[in-house]
Amino acid sequence: MTGLVQALIRSLAWVGRHGAAGFAIAIIAGIALPGLANTFRPVLPVTIFLFVALTFARADFAGVRRVFAARQRLVLMTGWITLCMPVIILPSVMAIGRDHIEPGLLLGIALVAAAPPLMGFPAYAALLGLDNSIGIALLLITLAATPLIAPSMASLVAGAAVPIDPVVLSLRLATLLGGAGLLALLLRRFVGPPRLARLRHELDGLNVLIYFVFAIAAMDGVIDAALNTPGTVALHLAVGSGIAVVGLATTYALMRPIGRPDAFVLGLGTGMRNSGLLVASLGAACPTTTYLFFSLLQIPIYCAPLVVGPLVRRLKASP
Numbered sequence: 001m002t003g004l005v006q007a008l009i010r011s012l013a014w015v016g017r018h019g020a021a022g023f024a025i026a027i028i029a030g031i032a033l034p035g036l037a038n039t040f041r042p043v044l045p046v047t048i049f050l051f052v053a054l055t056f057a058r059a060d061f062a063g064v065r066r067v068f069a070a071r072q073r074l075v076l077m078t079g080w081i082t083l084c085m086p087v088i089i090l091p092s093v094m095a096i097g098r099d100h101i102e103p104g105l106l107l108g109i110a111l112v113a114a115a116p117p118l119m120g121f122p123a124y125a126a127l128l129g130l131d132n133s134i135g136i137a138l139l140l141i142t143l144a145a146t147p148l149i150a151p152s153m154a155s156l157v158a159g160a161a162v163p164i165d166p167v168v169l170s171l172r173l174a175t176l177l178g179g180a181g182l183l184a185l186l187l188r189r190f191v192g193p194p195r196l197a198r199l200r201h202e203l204d205g206l207n208v209l210i211y212f213v214f215a216i217a218a219m220d221g222v223i224d225a226a227l228n229t230p231g232t233v234a235l236h237l238a239v240g241s242g243i244a245v246v247g248l249a250t251t252y253a254l255m256r257p258i259g260r261p262d263a264f265v266l267g268l269g270t271g272m273r274n275s276g277l278l279v280a281s282l283g284a285a286c287p288t289t290t291y292l293f294f295s296l297l298q299i300p301i302y303c304a305p306l307v308v309g310p311l312v313r314r315l316k317a318s319p
Helices: 002-017 019-032 034-057 061-069 071-096 103-114 121-127 133-158 166-190 193-198 200-218 222-228 230-254 260-271 275-285 288-317
Strands: none
Touching: 019 200, 019 288, 034 121, 034 166, 034 200, 034 275, 061 071, 061 133, 071 103, 071 133, 071 230, 071 260, 103 133, 103 230, 103 275, 103 288, 121 133, 121 200, 121 260, 121 288, 133 166, 133 260, 133 275, 166 193, 166 275, 193 200, 200 288, 222 230, 222 288, 230 260, 230 288, 260 288, 275 288
């Protein structure tokens, strides 16, 4: 039994050392296993819960405190990561014309503009060897503000009332963050930050496995849509990928004065948004095409660590 456990730990460590490729493989495997999508879809919240708990458990709390201590800098970054997406997306939507965009896609784009950063983006930063203290601090602030600002921001972009219940969203966020925070504290108490740091690769591997399950669940309906409406799938994938790339590139270009590594982390959070949180809050009111857009958004998100890895290595090597 001990030998089996050791083999599993070594396997997780191996996966963690190749984490960037692992995330890309996870999304491909998720697409390739459509028969499991309906079965796994109910566990979407569980995967997010575990990912957040592991991210918080591994956080450098001293670094997070330093981020909160630099208040002017924190206000700048918070304002940027909250407003950048609406500022980028709204003019494009107005230029094209809301009436010329399929309503489900328009709602999906609006949810991206209104959503907080992806819950896993601090873990992505850590996986790439960057300090994730800024990511965790911004995640805490933006998640707390989401119930207050998301409905109005989504309506601003979509041009109509968007059925997001702020009360329901607040309760779900409180449950998710409170439970994940409690589990993170228990892990830090009984495992200890030093040992968690030593288990970096094993925990990275566990994150890849968790997101593999998430990928299967999130890909529900993608294969059928690709076969029946390939043009729609191609359009949604292009729009989602374009939003992610523009968010990262714009942030890095304009926010370099705060420091290039920090600007890159901020760009990850700007380009990768947690639209799934708002999709879940819509429940049955979420149109099929909006859910398809959410599913296809996962492809650039999962491939991001592999794609931007070489850029991060160049960034860290440059003076």
